[in-house]
Amino acid sequence: MEELLRYITQGISLGLIYGLVALGFVLVYKSSRILNFAVGEFLLIGAYVTWTARVVWHLPVVLCFVVALIAAIILGLVIERIAIRPLIGQPILGVIMMTIALMVILRGGVLLAWGAIAKTYEPRLFPATPIYIGDLIIRQEYVWGLVVAVVMLILFTYFFRFTKAGLAMRATSEDHQLARGTGIRVKTVFSQSWIICAVVAGIAGIILASMTNVTIDLATVGLKSVAVVLVGGLESVPGAIIAGLIIGVAEALAAGYIDPWVGGGIAEVFAFGIAMVSLLIWPWGLFGLRRIERI
Amino acid sequence: MQPAGTFNMAYRQDMAIIRTRFQWVAFIGFLVFFFTVIPLGVSEGMLSLINTIGIVIIAVLGLNILIGYCGQISIGHAAFVAVGAYTAGILTHHFGWSAWATLPFSILVASLIGLIFGLPALRVKGFYLAMTTLAAQVMIIWFIAHGEHFGIPTGGSYGLSVARPTLPIGNMVITLPWQVGDTYRVFDSVINKEWEFFYLIMVFVVIAVFLAKNLSRTRIGRAFIAIRDNDLAAEVLGINLGYYKLLAFFIACAFAGLAGWLNVYYFASAFTEHYPLMNSIWWVGILIVGGLGSTMGAIYGAVFILLLDYGAAVLAPMIGNVFPAVGNQILAASTVILKGLVIALFIVFEPRGINHRWEIIKSYYRLMPFSY
Numbered sequence: 001m002e003e004l005l006r007y008i009t010q011g012i013s014l015g016l017i018y019g020l021v022a023l024g025f026v027l028v029y030k031s032s033r034i035l036n037f038a039v040g041e042f043l044l045i046g047a048y049v050t051w052t053a054r055v056v057w058h059l060p061v062v063l064c065f066v067v068a069l070i071a072a073i074i075l076g077l078v079i080e081r082i083a084i085r086p087l088i089g090q091p092i093l094g095v096i097m098m099t100i101a102l103m104v105i106l107r108g109g110v111l112l113a114w115g116a117i118a119k120t121y122e123p124r125l126f127p128a129t130p131i132y133i134g135d136l137i138i139r140q141e142y143v144w145g146l147v148v149a150v151v152m153l154i155l156f157t158y159f160f161r162f163t164k165a166g167l168a169m170r171a172t173s174e175d176h177q178l179a180r181g182t183g184i185r186v187k188t189v190f191s192q193s194w195i196i197c198a199v200v201a202g203i204a205g206i207i208l209a210s211m212t213n214v215t216i217d218l219a220t221v222g223l224k225s226v227a228v229v230l231v232g233g234l235e236s237v238p239g240a241i242i243a244g245l246i247i248g249v250a251e252a253l254a255a256g257y258i259d260p261w262v263g264g265g266i267a268e269v270f271a272f273g274i275a276m277v278s279l280l281i282w283p284w285g286l287f288g289l290r291r292i293e294r295i
Numbered sequence: 296m297q298p299a300g301t302f303n304m305a306y307r308q309d310m311a312i313i314r315t316r317f318q319w320v321a322f323i324g325f326l327v328f329f330f331t332v333i334p335l336g337v338s339e340g341m342l343s344l345i346n347t348i349g350i351v352i353i354a355v356l357g358l359n360i361l362i363g364y365c366g367q368i369s370i371g372h373a374a375f376v377a378v379g380a381y382t383a384g385i386l387t388h389h390f391g392w393s394a395w396a397t398l399p400f401s402i403l404v405a406s407l408i409g410l411i412f413g414l415p416a417l418r419v420k421g422f423y424l425a426m427t428t429l430a431a432q433v434m435i436i437w438f439i440a441h442g443e444h445f446g447i448p449t450g451g452s453y454g455l456s457v458a459r460p461t462l463p464i465g466n467m468v469i470t471l472p473w474q475v476g477d478t479y480r481v482f483d484s485v486i487n488k489e490w491e492f493f494y495l496i497m498v499f500v501v502i503a504v505f506l507a508k509n510l511s512r513t514r515i516g517r518a519f520i521a522i523r524d525n526d527l528a529a530e531v532l533g534i535n536l537g538y539y540k541l542l543a544f545f546i547a548c549a550f551a552g553l554a555g556w557l558n559v560y561y562f563a564s565a566f567t568e569h570y571p572l573m574n575s576i577w578w579v580g581i582l583i584v585g586g587l588g589s590t591m592g593a594i595y596g597a598v599f600i601l602l603l604d605y606g607a608a609v610l611a612p613m614i615g616n617v618f619p620a621v622g623n624q625i626l627a628a629s630t631v632i633l634k635g636l637v638i639a640l641f642i643v644f645e646p647r648g649i650n651h652r653w654e655i656i657k658s659y660y661r662l663m664p665f666s667y
Contacts, residue, residue, distance in 0.1 A: 042445050096422065100580075103635075104634070262441050279427055
């Protein structure tokens with residue numbers, strides 16, 4: 001029983017990270033119908049920039065976050081402008097391959113800038129003292145992950161429902177031409193969505209890296225979060241977080257209970273397995289929009 | 296584009312791949328040159344590069360049928376190659392089958408596995424399909440790596456050692472006059488030298504190119520193209536979507552199986568590390584660089600990207616010697632960045648690939664004084 005609880009808390013904390021990264025993916029898709037496979041690399045850059053700010057420059061924690069935020073904003077802006085904007089109206093394969101190429105380039109760039117050796121946040125970002133809830137001992141990073149995810153969820157639901165910029169994004173995702181007709185600057189909306197994506201993924205990266213190490217392997221979360229998006233539905237903000245939790249918990253349980261039977265490593269593939277099954281049952285995801293196609 | 300004054304008088308002429316007498320002469324001349332001068336005259340290192348390109352061309356030709364003609368995006372082709380490779384590897388390693396006997400099984404098993412992972416194509420498309428094939432890649436490779444736990448003797452992370460293919464000619468040794476004292480060029484019954492593999496691989500490349508080229512001109516190929524351009528419209532035209540989509544997966548994975556079969560005997564071993572996710576991704580990149588939906592494009596792309604790889608691999612140690620401060624790690628990272636950049640630049644500036652550029656050049660000189 002205690003084992004089960006431990007797996008579940010592990011799963012929830014990891015699932016929140018998946019959910020956050022998936023959220024970044026969904027935001028870009030909602031506004032520009034572009035699938036951002038490079039979201040895992042945005043996460044990497046968030047983690048590494050924070051590491052530099054914290055360990056090399058010895059900045060206080062809050063300033064570290066500000067530096068990472070600025071880096072993410074610049075990253076989102078630059079990538080949208082030079083790589084994505086020329087592809088407006090291109091077939092889907094070109095767009096997918098472009099974000100995959102970005103993924104490769106960014107990962108190589110991170111290797112160039114920071115090297116392949118795993119790093120730790122030393123001094124730590126979050127205090128080392130754990131939080132006790134009954135018998136459970138929970139590290140502070142996990143709690144922060146939860147807080148950030150919930151705040152983001154509320155923030156973005158509010159953003160898309162009630163703010164002008166959020167409504168503009170939703171209108172843009174419906175139809176670029178019509179959005180233009182109503183006076184929305186579609187290009188601004190695009191760069192906004194990429195900036196938000198980079199920021200959200202960067203925050204997820206900081207939390208994830210403070211749970212483990214800062215390594216290049218963190219980027220695998222990117223592809224897994226794409227699987228999360230498939231389960232949750234491409235257009236749904238709450239769907240991303242909920243599916244992230246589902247997959248995180250399922251993965252942790254699988255790693256706990258199935259691994260001994262198959263020689264380990266099931267966590268690497270379990271998310272994809274779930275995504276495939278869910279695609280066959282609900283092709284549009286749990287909370288996605290069902291599209292009706294016309295010739 | 297036909298030169299001015301050249302007209303097709305019959306349907307056969309219109310359909311011909313090789314149209315004029317000059318093209319026939321050039322084509323046969325090229326084949327003769329390719330199969331005599333290159334294997335006997337080129338260094339072993341270059342031959343190994345050419346052999347690798349040959350295997351990649353076969354795999355990419357299959358992928359081109361799937362993505363370029365049928366429009367079904369797949370980011371999991373390397374896994375299907377792995378299935379072909381491991382089928383041959385297991386049959387040879389554990390059951391002592393000869394390489395020639397495993398060939399049909401490699402192709403068939405890879406196709407059938409491809410068919411299974413093509414099933415989602417019946418319900419989803421575009422990005423969703425890309426994701427299911429990505430899932431296929433991750434899951435198949437994981438399954439192979441953990442095969443021992445499921446009762447399939449894949450050797451896990453230790454891999455399999457595989458005997459080289461032999462020719463049924465006994466232990467015949469032929470030494471041509473100019474080869475005296477050159478053991479590398481001596482011909483024996485075991486295919487284990489680069490130049491022997493050159494013949495094995497290139498024969499299959501020629502067959503595969505011919506099949507792929509022809510497929511695009513048949514009813515099946517035209518159905519694929521209709522599905523790629525608009526699948527709903529294709530269905531209205533009376534094309535059985537499910538059948539043809541699965542057929543595309545079947546054919547593409549048959550090519551993958553062949554590539555895997557060649558690969559496993561070429562390396563004399565089977566390891567899951569030979570078939571990483573990045574290969575699947577680079578192959579889609581090769582298609583984009585070469586030109587989607589054209590057989591020649593797949594070849595141009597494979598040659599271009601692998602030469603780029605090779606050039607970077609040759610240049611990297613040189614740069615490392617000149618600037619010792621630059622680590623090997625950095626050089627490896629920059630090769631990857633370079634390839635990614637090339638693909639990104641092609642997507643932005645020439646989405647139709649090298650093949651399209653080449654067609655423009657050809658039509659320019661064919662229509663010489665009367666260019667548009």
